[in-house]
Amino acid sequence: MRVLVLYAHPVETSFCAALHARTVAALEAAGHEVDDCDLYAEGFDPLLSREERIAYHDVPENRQTVAPHVERLQSAEALVLVFPVWNFGFPAILKGYFDRVFLPGVSFRMEGGVVRPHLGHLRRVCAVTTYGGTRLRAWLAGDPPRRIVKRVLRATAPRAGVRYHALYDMNRADDAARRNFLERVDRAMRTI
Amino acid sequence: MRVLVVYCHPCEESFNRAIRDVAIRSLEEAGNEVRLLDLYAIGFDPAMGPDERREYHTPHANELPVAEHLEMVQWAEVLFFVYPTWWFGLPAMLKGWCDRVFVPHSTFVMPTDSQPMGPKLTNIRNLTIVTTCGATWWVSKLVGEPGRRTILRGLRWLCHPKCKTNYLAHYKMDTSTPPSRARFLSRVEQLARLIT
Numbered sequence: 224m225r226v227l228v229l230y231a232h233p234v235e236t237s238f239c240a241a242l243h244a245r246t247v248a249a250l251e252a253a254g255h256e257v258d259d260c261d262l263y264a265e266g267f268d269p270l271l272s273r274e275e276r277i278a279y280h281d282v283p284e285n286r287q288t289v290a291p292h293v294e295r296l297q298s299a300e301a302l303v304l305v306f307p308v309w310n311f312g313f314p315a316i317l318k319g320y321f322d323r324v325f326l327p328g329v330s331f332r333m334e335g336g337v338v339r340p341h342l343g344h345l346r347r348v349c350a351v352t353t354y355g356g357t358r359l360r361a362w363l364a365g366d367p368p369r370r371i372v373k374r375v376l377r378a379t380a381p382r383a384g385v386r387y388h389a390l391y392d393m394n395r396a397d398d399a400a401r402r403n404f405l406e407r408v409d410r411a412m413r414t415i
Numbered sequence: 416m417r418v419l420v421v422y423c424h425p426c427e428e429s430f431n432r433a434i435r436d437v438a439i440r441s442l443e444e445a446g447n448e449v450r451l452l453d454l455y456a457i458g459f460d461p462a463m464g465p466d467e468r469r470e471y472h473t474p475h476a477n478e479l480p481v482a483e484h485l486e487m488v489q490w491a492e493v494l495f496f497v498y499p500t501w502w503f504g505l506p507a508m509l510k511g512w513c514d515r516v517f518v519p520h521s522t523f524v525m526p527t528d529s530q531p532m533g534p535k536l537t538n539i540r541n542l543t544i545v546t547t548c549g550a551t552w553w554v555s556k557l558v559g560e561p562g563r564r565t566i567l568r569g570l571r572w573l574c575h576p577k578c579k580t581n582y583l584a585h586y587k588m589d590t591s592t593p594p595s596r597a598r599f600l601s602r603v604e605q606l607a608r609l610i611t
Binding site (some may be wrong): 319364375 | 425429468496503504506508510513517525526527543549557559570572589590
């Protein structure tokens with residue numbers, strides 16, 4: 224499969240960077256073709272501009288400023304997100320990817336005022352993520368990033384199997400917990 | 416009350432701008448002291464960079480890049496957010512403001528093996544959101560309103576234990592009408608007047 228990996232962490236020595244490297248290596252070892260999009264390294268601008276907001280509903284002009292990202296998304300058969308949960312949400316740079324690239328005519332289309340999914344070409348959607356807080360605290364907060372992946376992305380990519388791999392309580396996780404999670408991610412990516 | 420209005424929209428002719436202006440006027444008429452933070456206007460950079468992330472857990476050093484913003488949230492008794500809901504969440508600009516400004520030690524106490532995280536922004540006694548959603552009320556509820564939860568639950572843990580919350584949304588924004596928008600603005604006005 225052609226897999227688009229979206230990675231969103233600024234520090235190359237972070238645990239998230241290790242998760243990213245393991246994800247890409249496992250996918251390639253399993254014979255997949257990986258398009259590795261490191262949003263920080265590529266200098267992705269997360270801000271939807273005034274001009275983009277005004278042209279937002281004009282298909283296909285609305286994609287002009289992010290055309291390469293749209294092409295990469297449309298040629299993918301699987302989407303894998305690797306990110307840390309910050310403040311019970313995506314880091315801004317990843318949230319901005321959704322704001323700017325998941326456009327009308329790209330990830331959804333409007334038909335008579337009704338929103339229809341438009342990412343039918345995706346067969347898999349996976350998230351690999353870490354939380355500073357405990358699972359209980361995330362659950363009490365309503366776990367917004369899990370909802371976005373399991374509900375919104377599932378609805379946008381109706382043919383895709385959706386998986387959510389999370390390590391909670393990172394602030395107190397020991398080496399064993401991290402190693403186990405890396406192994407879990409490795410297995411999940413090999414069998415994607 | 417000391418109210419910090421955190422406003423996030425790229426277009427000055429947007430409905431969000433009208434909401435913002437009605438809110439500020441009503442808040443001031445009700446006797447509040449209001450400060451406005453217009454994130455697009457000041458060109459806030461929402462992406463936490465590598466150096467900032469490396470210093471994220473270092474007391475004092477983690478405050479330096481966002482010192483003036485920290486001063487504002489430590490001044491405020493009310494955070495009043497006005498933003499459009501995009502992809503069921505906060506615009507990247509506003510999400511990045513939360514990522515960068517709500518740093519450990521000065522806004523919350525890091526958890527340890529023996530105790531959970533604790534609040535430090537006990538000056539904040541009210542979190543209010545006024546937003547616009549393209550989706551319907553039903554779809555928003557079905558998805559679980561991630562943006563609302565990020566602020567009214569996630570951020571609320573940093574605030575006073577008795578912090579109150581308000582949430583007001585104009586749904587189906589893409590098919591809104593002049594009367595629906597006028598009705599909504601009058602609800603914004605009522606809500607803002609209740610904050611005293």
